[in-house]
Amino acid sequence: xxxxxxxxxxxxxxxxxxxxxxxxxxxxxQLHYTLSTEDTIIDSTEGQPAxxxxxxxxxxxxxxxxxxxxxxESEKFSKVLDPSLAFGDYDHQLRIQISKKKLPExxxxxxxxxxxxxxxxxxxxxxxxxxxxxxxxxxIDGNHPxxxxxxxxxxxxxxxxxxxxx
Numbered sequence: 001x002x003x004x005x006x007x008x009x010x011x012x013x014x015x016x017x018x019x020x021x022x023x024x025x026x027x028x029x030q031l032h033y034t035l036s037t038e039d040t041i042i043d044s045t046e047g048q049p050a051x052x053x054x055x056x057x058x059x060x061x062x063x064x065x066x067x068x069x070x071x072x073e074s075e076k077f078s079k080v081l082d083p084s085l086a087f088g089d090y091d092h093q094l095r096i097q098i099s100k101k102k103l104p105e106x107x108x109x110x111x112x113x114x115x116x117x118x119x120x121x122x123x124x125x126x127x128x129x130x131x132x133x134x135x136x137x138x139x140i141d142g143n144h145p146x147x148x149x150x151x152x153x154x155x156x157x158x159x160x161x162x163x164x165x166x
Contacts, residue, residue, distance in 0.1 A: 022072045025056045027162050029068065033155030037146070050158045061086070064153060073160050081151040090148030093121055095131070095141045103138075110138050 023029055030050040035042045045051055053059035055068070063085040071077060083089050100108045110116075110130045120126040120142050132139040 021160065022070055023055055023068050023157070023160055024070075024162070027055045027160055029053050029055060029160055030158040031068070031155055032158060033153060036152045036154075037149045038152070042146070042151075045155075067153065068157070071157050071160075073157055076156045077154065079153040081153060083148050083150060086151040087144040087146040087149065090143055094126070094128075094143050095139065097137055097139045099137050100135070 030052050032045045032050050034044040034046065051060075053065075055065055063081055064079075067077070067079045067081070103110075110133060112130050112133050115127055115129045117125055117127050126142045128140040128142045129145070130138055131141045
């Protein structure tokens with residue numbers, strides 16, 4: 001999930017890099033991690049190559065980035081992210097039951113597990129997931145699936161580099 005949902009792998013062919021000691025803005029970082037809730041591993045690089053990111057490029061969630069600042073090569077970390085720092089507090093206003101009679105015909109076939117984008121109560125474009133569907137109604141949820149969860153981030157910094165200026 002971290003690879004797919006909240007990160008993008010950095011193209012290692014761009015530019016030259018100098019070794020550096022600590023993570024700062026613009027640092028190129030290789031790290032191994034395990035992201036979990038109290039009882040579930042969400043994502044991990046275990047058994048895979050290290051994740052390559054550039055600090056400040058939006059490659060990973062900003063709360064995770066800020067937890068890595070100042071760390072050095074070979075340093076192990078164990079961080080706890082409060083829901084407000086991770087994927088947000090759970091907003092009960094974003095869990096909505098809708099009568100299928102009030103939906104346009106094309107939306108009446110929505111099934112549990114499907115997702116779509118629409119405007120939330122603040123008029124922001126938001127992804128909603130169908131969490132329940134019956135013949136009479138659907139319940140949609142616009143919260144991130146991990147909203148309200150305490151997130152545990154464990155891992156180690158493999159390498160820290162900074163770009164050379166040309």
